[in-house]
Amino acid sequence: MNRFSLKVWIDGSGYPILCLHGHPGSGRSMSVFTEHFAQRFYTISPDLRGYGQSKTRENFVMLDHLDDLQGVLDQYGIDRCLILGWSLGGIIALELAARFPDRVSGLILIATSARPWGDHPKISFQDNLFTAIAGILNAVRPGWQWNIDTFAKRSLFRYLVRHHTPATYRYIASDAMYAFLKTSLAANRALNAALSPGYYRVQNFEDISCPVLMLAGEHDRHITAISSVETAKNLPNCEYKVYPNTAHLLPWEIPETILDDIDQWLDRHPESWRRS
Numbered sequence: 001m002n003r004f005s006l007k008v009w010i011d012g013s014g015y016p017i018l019c020l021h022g023h024p025g026s027g028r029s030m031s032v033f034t035e036h037f038a039q040r041f042y043t044i045s046p047d048l049r050g051y052g053q054s055k056t057r058e059n060f061v062m063l064d065h066l067d068d069l070q071g072v073l074d075q076y077g078i079d080r081c082l083i084l085g086w087s088l089g090g091i092i093a094l095e096l097a098a099r100f101p102d103r104v105s106g107l108i109l110i111a112t113s114a115r116p117w118g119d120h121p122k123i124s125f126q127d128n129l130f131t132a133i134a135g136i137l138n139a140v141r142p143g144w145q146w147n148i149d150t151f152a153k154r155s156l157f158r159y160l161v162r163h164h165t166p167a168t169y170r171y172i173a174s175d176a177m178y179a180f181l182k183t184s185l186a187a188n189r190a191l192n193a194a195l196s197p198g199y200y201r202v203q204n205f206e207d208i209s210c211p212v213l214m215l216a217g218e219h220d221r222h223i224t225a226i227s228s229v230e231t232a233k234n235l236p237n238c239e240y241k242v243y244p245n246t247a248h249l250l251p252w253e254i255p256e257t258i259l260d261d262i263d264q265w266l267d268r269h270p271e272s273w274r275r276s
Helices: 027-037 064-075 088-099 125-140 145-150 166-181 185-195 225-234 255-268
Strands: 008-012 015-020 041-046 081-086 104-110 212-217 238-243
Touching: 008 027, 015 027, 015 064, 015 088, 027 041, 027 081, 027 166, 027 255, 041 064, 064 088, 081 088, 088 104, 104 255, 125 145, 125 166, 145 166, 212 225, 212 255, 225 238, 238 255
Parallel strands: 015 041, 015 081, 081 104, 104 212, 212 238
Antiparallel strands: 008 041
8 A cells, every 4th residue: 555645624523525626736726615515514625645735756646546545534533424526536536436435425526527538629839828827917916807808718718617707717816826836747647647548437436326416517628528427327326417608617617506506415415424
């Protein structure tokens, strides 16, 4: 077993919910969820290996995340928990549920898939240039409408969001920029190695029997809604919803809607979070 000690962000009290970020990402980028759910849950939001403050230069493979997270659960004395995963975090959540079914009581999966595939257009020099300018200006002046209209809408941000609002870009400034800067080369190598043989694939996800909620953005170019729905239909106990006019960063586009839908699902499925 090759466990790595992770930086973990903790808040709230009650039934535990493990919140797993995407790539690039960090525990901080899950604040849209943790600030809400800490009002009724014990939220555990780690920086995965190679991300945020869980720094490493050593090469690792994607499945090493499972050993690390098993260590987190053991460290905090958590026998069973609900898992919320966004993008890569959702893939890891599915892997955890498949490997440790007795420890996972429910899954909330966002912009993810067991067999993820995207349809992202080819990236141009202008895309990269405008993305850099938009990102820097947004970091200096979060949610500045002139920057959004002049650069962001013509940059790679146009594939990440459909709601080009100041509120969305404030999330990008506070959480996404930090996550991007703190994602290590080792994390990039691990993800690229997983994708290189074909798309990273969760094994035996059809056997996951706990309650699952799958949420996807209709215009997600990184992990398409079609691949999310394919996974949802192959899970025996899964509800899914595709949101129109949203993309990969949909929790930052329509946070109130997403959180309300998750709350309603939790109310319909108390078995996913109530202790037996």
